[in-house]
Amino acid sequence: MNAARQNRFNTFAAHGALILYTLIALFPVFIIVINSFKDRRSIFREPLALPNAESFSMIGYETVLKQGDFFLYFQNSMIVTVGSLFFILLFGAMAAFALAEYRFKGNTLMGLYLALGIMIPIRIGTVAILEMMVQTGLVNTLWALILVYTAQGSPLAVFILSEFMRQVSDDLKNAGRIDGLSEYRIFFRLVLPLVRPAMATVAVFNMIPIWNDLWFPLILAPAEEVKTLTLGSQVFIGQFVTDWNAVLSALSLAILPVLALYVIFSRQLIRGITSGAVK
Amino acid sequence: MTALTLTDVCKSFGAVDVLKEINLTVEDGEFVVFVGPSGCGKSTLLRVIAGLEDATRGTVEIGGDVVNNTPPAKRGIAMVFQSYALYPHLSVRDNMALSLKQEKQPKSVIEERVSKAVQMLDLGAYVDRRPSDLSGGQRQRVAIGRAIVRDPKLFLFDEPLSNLDAALRMNTRIEIAELHRTLSASMIYVTHDQTEAMTLADKIVVLRDGRVEQVGSPMELYNNPANKFVAGFLGSPAMNFLQKAPIDLPQGGTLGVRPEHLRLEKGGRIKGTVTHVERLGGDTNLLIATSQKEEMTVRLFGQDSTAVGASVELEFDNSSAFAFDTNEQRVAF
Numbered sequence: 001m002n003a004a005r006q007n008r009f010n011t012f013a014a015h016g017a018l019i020l021y022t023l024i025a026l027f028p029v030f031i032i033v034i035n036s037f038k039d040r041r042s043i044f045r046e047p048l049a050l051p052n053a054e055s056f057s058m059i060g061y062e063t064v065l066k067q068g069d070f071f072l073y074f075q076n077s078m079i080v081t082v083g084s085l086f087f088i089l090l091f092g093a094m095a096a097f098a099l100a101e102y103r104f105k106g107n108t109l110m111g112l113y114l115a116l117g118i119m120i121p122i123r124i125g126t127v128a129i130l131e132m133m134v135q136t137g138l139v140n141t142l143w144a145l146i147l148v149y150t151a152q153g154s155p156l157a158v159f160i161l162s163e164f165m166r167q168v169s170d171d172l173k174n175a176g177r178i179d180g181l182s183e184y185r186i187f188f189r190l191v192l193p194l195v196r197p198a199m200a201t202v203a204v205f206n207m208i209p210i211w212n213d214l215w216f217p218l219i220l221a222p223a224e225e226v227k228t229l230t231l232g233s234q235v236f237i238g239q240f241v242t243d244w245n246a247v248l249s250a251l252s253l254a255i256l257p258v259l260a261l262y263v264i265f266s267r268q269l270i271r272g273i274t275s276g277a278v279k
Numbered sequence: 280m281t282a283l284t285l286t287d288v289c290k291s292f293g294a295v296d297v298l299k300e301i302n303l304t305v306e307d308g309e310f311v312v313f314v315g316p317s318g319c320g321k322s323t324l325l326r327v328i329a330g331l332e333d334a335t336r337g338t339v340e341i342g343g344d345v346v347n348n349t350p351p352a353k354r355g356i357a358m359v360f361q362s363y364a365l366y367p368h369l370s371v372r373d374n375m376a377l378s379l380k381q382e383k384q385p386k387s388v389i390e391e392r393v394s395k396a397v398q399m400l401d402l403g404a405y406v407d408r409r410p411s412d413l414s415g416g417q418r419q420r421v422a423i424g425r426a427i428v429r430d431p432k433l434f435l436f437d438e439p440l441s442n443l444d445a446a447l448r449m450n451t452r453i454e455i456a457e458l459h460r461t462l463s464a465s466m467i468y469v470t471h472d473q474t475e476a477m478t479l480a481d482k483i484v485v486l487r488d489g490r491v492e493q494v495g496s497p498m499e500l501y502n503n504p505a506n507k508f509v510a511g512f513l514g515s516p517a518m519n520f521l522q523k524a525p526i527d528l529p530q531g532g533t534l535g536v537r538p539e540h541l542r543l544e545k546g547g548r549i550k551g552t553v554t555h556v557e558r559l560g561g562d563t564n565l566l567i568a569t570s571q572k573e574e575m576t577v578r579l580f581g582q583d584s585t586a587v588g589a590s591v592e593l594e595f596d597n598s599s600a601f602a603f604d605t606n607e608q609r610v611a612f
Contacts, residue, residue: 171362171363172362172364174326174351174358174364175360175366177331178351178357178378179381179425180353180378180382181377181381189368190366193367193368
């Protein structure tokens with residue numbers, strides 16, 4: 001900010017508001033993390049207290065690591081999330097490029113068709129999807145989840161990315177054509193780097209719902225060896241007894257990979273959000 | 280040999296006809312400028328020549344070969360864009376070398392041609408920089424360099440100076456003219472700026488609404504415009520058109536007199552009042568409302584003390600005036 005326009009009170013107020021919001025947003029996460037380090041009695045007696053020498057316990061983490069194959073669940077979730085994001089971005093960007101760049105019959109119609117996917121929730125088709133997966137033998141494979149999530153994420157990706165691709169200078173693409181670059185190289189080398197912030201935005205918006213999804217893993221891939229983290233954590237929640245230590249520990253652990261992915265994308269994301277406003 | 284021949288080239292976008300039966304030849308080594316108001320189709324015509332758009336009808340021949348179905352990279356052309364269109368992820372050197380690498384030229388040839396272009400355009404200090412670290416003028420020179428290294432049969436310039444400021448525009452204009460003399464290559468240059476057209480061209484092609492209005496050398500078009508549009512488009516300030524002229528005209532006709540061919544003279548045929556004066560030092564422009572309620576501009580060479588509100592009488596030689604009929608075509612008088 002410019003020194004001439006800086007006002008101590010305004011700066012203070014702005015920071016105060018932001019800090020307050022941060023505290024509110026982080027509070028539930030904080031509660032989950034501190035309680036995951038306490039024994040069961042302390043969780044219910046004093047849920048807001050920090051773990052001390054008396055209440056500190058790693059029992060939750062021990063249960064999580066002992067019971068079930070937690071690293072496998074982690075790995076499954078990671079494969080599904082990263083794989084889905086890869087295909088969403090790849091196919092979404094390619095479709096967006098075609099819609100934005102080429103004049104062909106049915107261009108508008110195709111765009112509208114793809115936009116339908118934004119309006120109709122994919123879960124409506126769960127039964128049909130399950131039947132298809134059964135017939136193709138993909139039930140209880142990670143591919144089933146990756147395919148479904150790719151379908152789920154693509155419409156919004158196409159929608160956002162085609163808007164950004166229209167802004168990429170025509171001259172640049174034409175310069176590439178005159179210099180003899182193939183359409184694929186123009187797409188991968190010239191256009192994709194310029195819409196990277198938009199790609200990061202799409203990636204972040206898609207990442208969290210995929211990581212957190214319980215519906216499709218439960219229906220399409222409930223087998224032990226392909227369980228995702230969210231599904232795996234459900235074993236601790238019973239109808240009558242819930243192992244809160246283990247649930248809280250599992251949730252704490254589940255935050256970490258998303259946090260890591262978010263950090264990777266976040267620098268790009270900020271540029272993506274502000275790219276229209278600040279040139 | 281002719282560098283470019285266009286025969287009956289038409290281009291439509293859906294129901295809109297952007298180019299209508301363009302016939303044109305560009306001789307070897309000629310500098311041809313396409314000029315016209317915005318939306319006249321000049322950029323589209325350039326893109327058809329480059330192969331970035333397909334002609335709806337007609338043939339495009341470059342260096343004697345019909346290239347209608349040849350991709351842009353194989354047409355033997357190079358293009359310089361208004362927005363420079365440099366590859367942001369490549370250094371200046373790699374920007375220039377990319378097309379040659381695509382053609383699978385040997386390394387030694389690439390090295391030689393790039394360094395020659397770098398030297399010609401005085402870019403030596405910048406070869407390892409990225410385009411984002413260069414100023415507008417430097418970027419445009421890199422874009423020109425990228426065209427030079429290809430050693431094309433035909434250079435295409437798409438309003439290359441529009442993004443530069445006035446001083447730089449003049450310098451770059453001179454550089455392009457020098458480049459044309461050094462390379463003696465065929466060049467096509469698109470602009471909406473009549474000054475660029477007049478100063479650079481061997482041959483000007485004036486376009487309006489997708490049609491060629493007139494083709495000729497700058498002085499031919501200035502001295503001998505075929506119609507009212509060409510007469511009014513070339514020359515600055517623009518030609519004066521009078522409906523109520525002091526001479527005999529065909530019914531509904533128009534008289535055209537260039538501002539520089541008018542002079543203040545007692546007893547002149549046109550009478551009026553000065554409404555505005557522009558003093559440029561070297562010359563003075565007077566805006567005049569005639570007694571017949573028409574507006575005119577007079578360009579006087581040197582400095583002139585005529586004040587706003589003064590009554591003036593203007594005279595011109597019939598030999599330097601033009602007459603146009605109701606269809607805006609030139610007629611004798």
